[in-house]
Amino acid sequence: MTLEAFADTIVPGEKRHAGDRAVAGADSGGGAVAAGALDLLRDPATGLAPTLDSLVITLNEHAGRYATEHGLEPPDDVPPFVGLSFPDRTALVAELTAPEHPEKAMWVGLALFSNMAFDTGAHLATAEAFQQGHPGLLAIGYARPGPDGLWRFPSFSYGRRLADPHPRTTATGSPA
Incomplete structure (x- = not known):
């Protein structure tokens, strides 16, 4: 819940439902949590997976301190950050x-991966992300693949062709 609340x-x-405490x-629409932030954070490729338990503990300690400093009553039923x-x-x-802040690097890293889950769906193949209705790709207007699952762009992003294809480029766009 704490990581979901941070990503959110x-x-x-x-x-996601009436009793959802992690997502405020x-x-x-869908935010980082709906975009799969936890899946990305837990992916071994991020390098964060082994540190997540420690980050949760530390974030909740900071939340407890913050609540005390601001005269807030910490909740009994959810972790301090979620509350x-x-x-x-x-x-x-x-x-x-x-x-x-002396711990800035780790919190910025956690924030970057939370944002990355929304902006890119980095933990998913792009076609799979679209099949799942990835909220971030849809929100930023990322081009959808064609019915055959391939991306084709009938107009050029710069409004003009920048170069002719190599003469040995195959019909599928691969270099020969």
């Missing part, structure tokens, strides 16, 4: 990612 603070989304519901309101979560994350 970075790229907010709508609650600060925005409509913070969305504005308080945002304020704490801003504090943790500030240039002068």
